Amino acid sequence: xxxxxxxxxxxxxxxxxxxxxxxxxxxxxxxxxxxxxxxxxxxxxxxxxxxxxxxxxxxxxxxxxxxxxxxxxxxxxxxxxxxxxxxxxxxxxxxxxxxxxxxxxxxxxxxxxxxxxxxxxxxxxxxxxxxxxxxxxxxxxxxxxxxxxxxxxxxxxxxxxxxxxxxxxxxxxxxxxxxxxxxxxxxxxxxxxxxxxxxxxxxxxxxxxxxxxxxxxxxxxxxxxxxxxxxxxxxxxxxxxxxxxxxxxxxxxxxxxxxxxxxxxxxxxxxxxxxxxxxxxxxxxxxxxxxxxxx
Ligand SMILES: NC(=O)c1ccc[n+]([C@@H]2O[C@H](COP(=O)([O-])OP(=O)(O)OC[C@H]3O[C@@H](n4cnc5c(N)ncnc54)[C@H](OP(=O)(O)O)[C@@H]3O)[C@@H](O)[C@H]2O)c1
Numbered sequence: 001x002x003x004x005x006x007x008x009x010x011x012x013x014x015x016x017x018x019x020x021x022x023x024x025x026x027x028x029x030x031x032x033x034x035x036x037x038x039x040x041x042x043x044x045x046x047x048x049x050x051x052x053x054x055x056x057x058x059x060x061x062x063x064x065x066x067x068x069x070x071x072x073x074x075x076x077x078x079x080x081x082x083x084x085x086x087x088x089x090x091x092x093x094x095x096x097x098x099x100x101x102x103x104x105x106x107x108x109x110x111x112x113x114x115x116x117x118x119x120x121x122x123x124x125x126x127x128x129x130x131x132x133x134x135x136x137x138x139x140x141x142x143x144x145x146x147x148x149x150x151x152x153x154x155x156x157x158x159x160x161x162x163x164x165x166x167x168x169x170x171x172x173x174x175x176x177x178x179x180x181x182x183x184x185x186x187x188x189x190x191x192x193x194x195x196x197x198x199x200x201x202x203x204x205x206x207x208x209x210x211x212x213x214x215x216x217x218x219x220x221x222x223x224x225x226x227x228x229x230x231x232x233x234x235x236x237x238x239x240x241x242x243x244x245x246x247x248x249x250x251x252x253x254x255x256x257x258x259x260x261x262x263x264x265x266x267x268x269x270x271x272x273x274x275x276x277x278x279x280x281x282x283x284x285x286x287x288x289x290x291x292x293x294x295x
Contacts, residue, residue: 006082034073054094068126148213
């Protein structure tokens with residue numbers, strides 16, 4: 001099956017491209033810009049794709065509060081056009097969404113099922129929820145996969161070296177004091193695990209909404225401690241509250257996703273988040289690094 005990956009330069013897009021090799025064609029933003037739907041049909045036609053994966057997104061959670069239209073354009077309107085184009089072509093669309101579609105249930109302490117009511121807290125979450133709804137209603141052959149706390153090697157080759165693991169390692173090496181939020185709990189997930197889950201869902205010809213993360217859960221503080229421990233760094237890290245951190249966007253206090261539907265429909269059992277993190281850190285040196293230390 002020939003697969004087109006939209007957002008192929010991102011963390012997940014790059015991972016899928018290397019997993020699927022010759023079967024996949026990667027589309028960068030230059031080749032397919034979700035905010036410019038006019039060229040969409042032509043690009044899909046020339047890719048000869050039988051399956052399209054949308055790994056592209058506007059992922060600036062805090063900035064989205066001031067730029068909600070930009071977030072909606074990429075995360076809601078773009079997937080809407082993509083879903084319509086895929087439906088017209090009779091092509092299946094895999095679309096990736098986020099745990100940030102949850103959050104308004106502030107007393108939540110058990111993992112969310114796909115059937116649980118959503119309730120995003122911020123503009124980013126609203127834009128991701130919009131994308132899900134447009135894909136689910138616009139393309140009969142859809143697969144919407146929600147994930148959480150994503151990190152992948154490609155982040156190191158992009159401006160800012162942007163994922164939580166790389167940010168923590170950079171901060172540790174800078175010797176600056178580190179304060180990390182300890183009252184938001186989710187499941188850190190590597191792109192390796194998410195790509196394997198998507199591959200299994202595609203192979204099993206699954207349709208509908210699925211949760212796909214590693215297993216277990218951690219606060220950002222616990223995740224940071226594990227990053228420092230597994231990478232052999234001795235770092236003083238102070239737990240703080242989200243209120244003390246003062247980010248522009250409100251985030252869910254608890255957004256662990258229940259992935260039992262993924263396992264029962266595909267047989268894929270994701271590893272726990274500590275194991276996936278250790279694998280990421282072990283393979284990190286094999287990947288080129290264009291980070292500017294101290295950025
Ligand atoms: N990162 C997380 O912690 C996290 C958590 C939960 C869910 N997710 C979801 O997981 C999916 C993959 O995330 P990721 O971390 O791999 O993303 P990422 O590394 O930030 O990559 C995003 C990709 O989208 C592309 N893009 C941005 N605007 C675009 C546009 N207008 N048209 C076409 N492409 C555009 C980017 O291109 P450029 O390289 O040109 O900017 C980049 O290739 C996304 O749906 C995201 O919302 C992520």
